[in-house]
Amino acid sequence: MNSDKRTLEERYSSYREEYNPARIGKKIKILFVAESPPKPRSGKLPYFYNKYSQFKGLWWHFNKALYEEKTGNKEEFLQRFMDDGYYLIDLFSTRNELNQLRKRANYEQVLKITQRLFKNIERLKPEKVILLGKRSVKMIAACLPFGSKTNKERFHNFVSTAIRKP
DSSP: OOOOOOOOHHHHHHHHHHTTTGTTTOOSSSEEESOOOOOOOOTTTOTOOOOTTOOSSHHHHHHHHHHOOOOOOHHHHHHHHHHHEEEEESSSSSHHHHHHHHHHHOOOHHHHHHHHHHHHHHHHHOOOOESSSHHHHHHHHHHHHOOOOOGGHHHHHHHHHHHOOO
């Protein structure tokens, strides 16, 4: 039984921050944005950054795609991932947050999550951002202010703000 009293969100954040390239003075070259962390399995967290979890999930596929490794130690992979300037965050803080939105989504909730992503991008200042998962891409696209007659002011504010920030 796990005696960790932190919330899931706090635990995910702690694991993630351990491998933030900025922690070792590196710029983030590519920020990958996944949909959400997986839910716990039998009391264990099969999370990407949980070096103690050997579930062959997303880290395994990144390992093969980036480094052409068919086997490997997860902790070594995470260290290399960070050293190379890669970082992964989730659009949703927990799987539960994602499930709640799926049950009764509304524009304000989606906008809040999208704004949180934009704040993270602004804070992390990656060279590139890659969104993983078409549901996440669709959700974010739904919140972008495209230049239509009804969205002109939102569009102008969004574009002018975005290009002024380095």
